[in-house]
Amino acid sequence: MSALLETIDRVRRDVCALHAELTRYELVVWTAGNVSARVPGYDLMVIKPSGVSYDDLTPDLMVVTDLYGTPVSSLSADADGAAAEWENPALSPSSDTAAHAYVYRHMPDVGGVVHTHSTYATAWAARGEAIPCVLTMMGDEFGGTIPVGPFALIGDDSIGRGIVETLQESHSPAVLMQNHGPFTIGKDARSAVKAAVMCEEVARTVHISRQLGEPLPIDPALIESLYDRYQNVYGR
Amino acid sequence: MSALLETIDRVRRDVCALHAELTRYELVVWTAGNVSARVPGYDLMVIKPSGVSYDDLTPDLMVVTDLYGTPVSSLSADADGAAAEWENPALSPSSDTAAHAYVYRHMPDVGGVVHTHSTYATAWAARGEAIPCVLTMMGDEFGGTIPVGPFALIGDDSIGRGIVETLQESHSPAVLMQNHGPFTIGKDARSAVKAAVMCEEVARTVHISRQLGEPLPIDPALIESLYDRYQNVYGR
Amino acid sequence: MSALLETIDRVRRDVCALHAELTRYELVVWTAGNVSARVPGYDLMVIKPSGVSYDDLTPDLMVVTDLYGTPVSSLSADADGAAAEWENPALSPSSDTAAHAYVYRHMPDVGGVVHTHSTYATAWAARGEAIPCVLTMMGDEFGGTIPVGPFALIGDDSIGRGIVETLQESHSPAVLMQNHGPFTIGKDARSAVKAAVMCEEVARTVHISRQLGEPLPIDPALIESLYDRYQNVYGR
Amino acid sequence: MSALLETIDRVRRDVCALHAELTRYELVVWTAGNVSARVPGYDLMVIKPSGVSYDDLTPDLMVVTDLYGTPVSSLSADADGAAAEWENPALSPSSDTAAHAYVYRHMPDVGGVVHTHSTYATAWAARGEAIPCVLTMMGDEFGGTIPVGPFALIGDDSIGRGIVETLQESHSPAVLMQNHGPFTIGKDARSAVKAAVMCEEVARTVHISRQLGEPLPIDPALIESLYDRYQNVYGR
Numbered sequence: 001m002s003a004l005l006e007t008i009d010r011v012r013r014d015v016c017a018l019h020a021e022l023t024r025y026e027l028v029v030w031t032a033g034n035v036s037a038r039v040p041g042y043d044l045m046v047i048k049p050s051g052v053s054y055d056d057l058t059p060d061l062m063v064v065t066d067l068y069g070t071p072v073s074s075l076s077a078d079a080d081g082a083a084a085e086w087e088n089p090a091l092s093p094s095s096d097t098a099a100h101a102y103v104y105r106h107m108p109d110v111g112g113v114v115h116t117h118s119t120y121a122t123a124w125a126a127r128g129e130a131i132p133c134v135l136t137m138m139g140d141e142f143g144g145t146i147p148v149g150p151f152a153l154i155g156d157d158s159i160g161r162g163i164v165e166t167l168q169e170s171h172s173p174a175v176l177m178q179n180h181g182p183f184t185i186g187k188d189a190r191s192a193v194k195a196a197v198m199c200e201e202v203a204r205t206v207h208i209s210r211q212l213g214e215p216l217p218i219d220p221a222l223i224e225s226l227y228d229r230y231q232n233v234y235g236r
Numbered sequence: 237m238s239a240l241l242e243t244i245d246r247v248r249r250d251v252c253a254l255h256a257e258l259t260r261y262e263l264v265v266w267t268a269g270n271v272s273a274r275v276p277g278y279d280l281m282v283i284k285p286s287g288v289s290y291d292d293l294t295p296d297l298m299v300v301t302d303l304y305g306t307p308v309s310s311l312s313a314d315a316d317g318a319a320a321e322w323e324n325p326a327l328s329p330s331s332d333t334a335a336h337a338y339v340y341r342h343m344p345d346v347g348g349v350v351h352t353h354s355t356y357a358t359a360w361a362a363r364g365e366a367i368p369c370v371l372t373m374m375g376d377e378f379g380g381t382i383p384v385g386p387f388a389l390i391g392d393d394s395i396g397r398g399i400v401e402t403l404q405e406s407h408s409p410a411v412l413m414q415n416h417g418p419f420t421i422g423k424d425a426r427s428a429v430k431a432a433v434m435c436e437e438v439a440r441t442v443h444i445s446r447q448l449g450e451p452l453p454i455d456p457a458l459i460e461s462l463y464d465r466y467q468n469v470y471g472r
Numbered sequence: 473m474s475a476l477l478e479t480i481d482r483v484r485r486d487v488c489a490l491h492a493e494l495t496r497y498e499l500v501v502w503t504a505g506n507v508s509a510r511v512p513g514y515d516l517m518v519i520k521p522s523g524v525s526y527d528d529l530t531p532d533l534m535v536v537t538d539l540y541g542t543p544v545s546s547l548s549a550d551a552d553g554a555a556a557e558w559e560n561p562a563l564s565p566s567s568d569t570a571a572h573a574y575v576y577r578h579m580p581d582v583g584g585v586v587h588t589h590s591t592y593a594t595a596w597a598a599r600g601e602a603i604p605c606v607l608t609m610m611g612d613e614f615g616g617t618i619p620v621g622p623f624a625l626i627g628d629d630s631i632g633r634g635i636v637e638t639l640q641e642s643h644s645p646a647v648l649m650q651n652h653g654p655f656t657i658g659k660d661a662r663s664a665v666k667a668a669v670m671c672e673e674v675a676r677t678v679h680i681s682r683q684l685g686e687p688l689p690i691d692p693a694l695i696e697s698l699y700d701r702y703q704n705v706y707g708r
Numbered sequence: 709m710s711a712l713l714e715t716i717d718r719v720r721r722d723v724c725a726l727h728a729e730l731t732r733y734e735l736v737v738w739t740a741g742n743v744s745a746r747v748p749g750y751d752l753m754v755i756k757p758s759g760v761s762y763d764d765l766t767p768d769l770m771v772v773t774d775l776y777g778t779p780v781s782s783l784s785a786d787a788d789g790a791a792a793e794w795e796n797p798a799l800s801p802s803s804d805t806a807a808h809a810y811v812y813r814h815m816p817d818v819g820g821v822v823h824t825h826s827t828y829a830t831a832w833a834a835r836g837e838a839i840p841c842v843l844t845m846m847g848d849e850f851g852g853t854i855p856v857g858p859f860a861l862i863g864d865d866s867i868g869r870g871i872v873e874t875l876q877e878s879h880s881p882a883v884l885m886q887n888h889g890p891f892t893i894g895k896d897a898r899s900a901v902k903a904a905v906m907c908e909e910v911a912r913t914v915h916i917s918r919q920l921g922e923p924l925p926i927d928p929a930l931i932e933s934l935y936d937r938y939q940n941v942y943g944r
Contacts, residue, residue, distance in 0.1 A: 025737060029261060029433050029434070029437050030430055030433055030434065032373065117371075117373055117437070117441070119437075119440055119441050119444060120444060122371065122441050122445075123441055123442075123444040123445035123447075123448075124445070126370045126371055126441065126442065126445040126451035126452065127445055127448065127449050127450070127451050127452060128452045129448075129449065134834045134887060135825075135830065135834055135887055135888070135889075136861075136862075136887055136888045136889075137740065137825055137888075137889075151452075151454075153372075153458065153461070153462070154372075154462075154465070155465065178452065179370060179371055179372055179451075179452060179454055180371070180372045180373075181371075181372075181373075194738055197737055197738055198737070198738065201737050201825070201827075204827055205825070205827050205830050205831055205834065206831075206834065207444065207447070207448065208827060208828060208831040208915065209830075209831035209832070209834040209835055210448055211447060211448070211831075211915070211919060212831075212835065212837075212915065212918055212919070213835050213837065214835070215834035215835050215887075216834065216835060216836050216859075216886065216887060218859075218887055222861065225861070226861070226862075229862070229863065265497060265669055265670070265673050266666055266669055266670065268609065353607075353609055353673070353677070355673075355676055355677050355680060356680060358607065358677050358681075359677055359678075359680040359681035359683075359684075360681070362606045362607055362677065362678065362681040362687035362688065363681055363684065363685050363686070363687050363688060364688045365684075365685065387688075387690075389608075389694065389697070389698070390608075390698075390701070391701065414688065415606060415607055415608055415687075415688060415690055416607070416608045416609075417607075417608075417609075443680065443683070443684065446684055447683060447684070501733060501905055501906070501909050502902055502905055502906065504845060589843075589845055589909070589913070591909075591912055591913050591916060592916060594843065594913050594917075595913055595914075595916040595917035595919075595920075596917070598842045598843055598913065598914065598917040598923035598924065599917055599920065599921050599922070599923050599924060600924050601920075601921065623924075623926075625844075625930065625933070625934070626844075626934075626937070627937065650924065651842060651843055651844055651923075651924060651926055652843070652844045652845075653843075653844075653845075679916065679919070679920065682920055683919060683920070
């Protein structure tokens with residue numbers, strides 16, 4: 001098997017398996033959340049098929065698309081110059097594929113993207129309100145506020161553009177798309193899933209804290225130092 | 237086996253299995269929620285028996301009734317003109333059967349009905365307050381507000397009539413019966429269960445969003461366009 | 473085996489198994505909740521041992537006591553006049569045994585008692601506030617308000633007396649002991665467990681409803697009619 | 709095998725297994741929580757490795773360190789004067805190890821330490837607000853208020869010192885470190901885990917109670933008597 005086909009196999013297994021983390025942490029109901037990953041070294045990505053229950057996902061149901069979201073099942077020349085072919089399922093990729101694809105086209109360091117409607121993050125998004133950084137674990141993981149992206153309708157590049165423009169101005173790997181829900185990114189799909197889990201966790205904790213008063217702010221310089229240590233010194 | 241008996245078998249298996257989604261998504265406790273389905277092509281429906289724990293449900297415990305909620309175990313002439321007989325359990329159908337039956341009699345396109353007391357939807361129902369459409373996923377699934385139906389007592393057709401009159405004026409497949417809880421409908425039982433899951437999800441998310449301020453409204457024309465795309469273009 | 477010994481065996485199996493419902497519905501953490509049952513026809517009861525994790529409960533660890541909470545492992549004469557002996561574990565009965573025992577002594581129709589610190593019911597109890605009947609399912613199960621009992625310390629009959637005096641003036645099988653938590657009763661242990669599950673469910677739903685406004689009241693005459701139908705006509 | 713090696717084996721198994729209680733009670737997400745235990749009779753402790761998922765923990769991945777948090781894999785003389793060697797994994801101990809170690813150095817009766825970011829306890833910590841004792845189970849377990857410790861950054865002894873100084877002035881085995889989360893202690897690791905579970909439970913219950921009004925205070929003398937009975941008479 002060619003190196004490309006082996007890579008596609010591995011990425012499909014990873015993307016499939018990571019959906020179990022979305023259900024384990026109750027970030028999704030029914031079929032409303034999706035994980036994707038870039039195929040390293042190629043202008044290809046792997047994403048959940050549309051409308052399939054999490055219980056029924058298998059690696060070969062994961063859809064391989066180009067970076068415009070169009071399903072692709074062969075390359076005329078892989079890295080070694082050989083032709084490669086693989087099977088795609090007879091299923092559409094997730095209806096959020098265009099947004100994932102836009103991120104991969106415009107953020108070359110991003111290897112994974114996750115979208116959910118996780119409850120507390122979406123509740124902040126519905127108010128169009130950023131989550132203030134009042135927890136040391138938020139300093140570690142997000143390096144500050146979790147920002148809000150614009151209201152955007154599905155159907156063109158508006159959602160993808162909103163995600164990219166918002167994340168490029170922030171340490172945060174998570175953005176709350178207004179009235180919609182969170183998108184998260186990472187160097188790979190597992191990191192993007194971790195960001196989705198931690199985003200919901202801090203969205204919930206800060207929400208609950210604010211229900212009975214104002215959380216104490218953390219000095220921005222200390223947030224920067226927490227973030228720097230966690231990302232660099234601590235070696236994550 | 238006649239086509240009718242095969243159909244009844246299949247519908248009983250489906251209805252039985254779908255109750256597991258109610259417990260999986262924690263929409264019900266003890267025995268307080270029920271799924272029914274129309275038997276396609278006949279004036280028959282299949283519904284949960286009364287007072288049986290979800291763990292103990294089996295397909296043959298599902299009760300076959302006519303569209304007035306009376307248990308029926310034979311037809312003198314099925315679609316092929318042959319007589320057909322099946323066994324019903326020695327159990328009453330759910331105490332909510334009259335409401336399900338009323339819906340099937342008055343909404344011929346409805347193939348499935350679900351009733352729960354799911355926490356957040358019931359909390360809105362207790363205030364008699366409709367859930368405003370402030371999430372794109374609400375636009376997709378409900379096409380606007382989730383409406384409130386009248387206060388109605390069990391025992392006659394009041395609940396069924398309240399459900400039908402409220403749903404006929406709305407895109408929404410869910411209605412919150414005042415002081416009582418949600419009823420949802422669908423083209424089949426699985427769709428009605430999905431509506432019950434999504435109804436609780438948006439009831440919870442909008443509730444939580446409103447705890448700390450007002451969610452941002454979505455322009456009704458955009459809601460209409462989300463709904464139209466999701467129901468038609470997207471092909472659900 | 474004598475009829476008494478068979479009965480004790482059965483009651484121990486039931487009481488042991490019913491603790492799994494407390495964990496399933498997340499009414500308890502660690503070891504902080506307990507189920508007991510009267511041994512029908514005798515001045516004996518069966519209750520959870522103290523300090524044992526729910527995972528480690530087995531029927532033979534359930535403690536048989538008299539109706540003053542003292543462990544008992546023989547009777548000189550059972551119903552047939554024969555002597556009977558059984559083994560008790562080398563464990564104390566639950567530290568709440570005195571309260572359970574008081575209830576059995578003073579409410580002869582009660583066959584089961586449950587105590588938990590379930591979150592929402594205990595939150596109402598901490599404010600000393602009764603739960604208003606604003607849900608049809610509360611009308612069915614509780615026939616009105618869930619009342620608050622007095623503040624009482626462990627160590628004598630204060631808790632038991634508070635439970636009995638409060639429940640004797642109410643339809644409700646649940647009482648919220650102030651600053652403490654709910655106790656529920658039933659004709660048998662399973663009914664008392666159901667009351668504990670439903671008590672937490674309505675405590676949560678009414679709490680959540682009230683977070684964003686006032687739930688609509690239900691006319692007391694309609695509550696009475698719901699209760700009457702559910703308890704009598706409907707045959708529960 | 710020497711007594712020391714047997715003890716290390718046992719402590720590693722215990723510490724590993726107790727992490728399952730953190731996930732069971734949903735006190736942690738991803739890898740953000742840790743349990744440690746003192747090795748009785750030695751200046752050694754055992755703690756979770758850094759960055760390993762709870763599903764993947766095994767006893768031999770638990771890291772043995774000295775009481776300054778430095779991994780140690782041999783002693784030149786154990787209690788019997790014999791040399792002892794064991795294997796440590798090629799993993800760093802938890803990034804919170806310095807705080808655990810500080811506690812063991814300064815509180816000789818402490819045999820176990822737990823750190824989580826459990827949601828409700830962390831929400832109180834973010835406001836820098838102690839949890840008032842308004843539940844009898846809080847009197848039993850905590851003997852009063854659950855106190856707040858200072859804001860402290862990771863990297864030196866500030867967190868450990870804040871924990872110890874706060875706990876030394878309180879009955880409570882739990883402290884809420886400001887903007888950070890709870891640390892709990894116990895005579896052994898299991899007791900510290902129990903304190904972490906009960907801390908989140910009372911943090912949640914008191915939070916929910918306060919959402920709709922003020923919980924009723926309990927007289928401090930009665931709290932003292934509840935605590936005294938539970939810790940001494942009742943024999944915990």
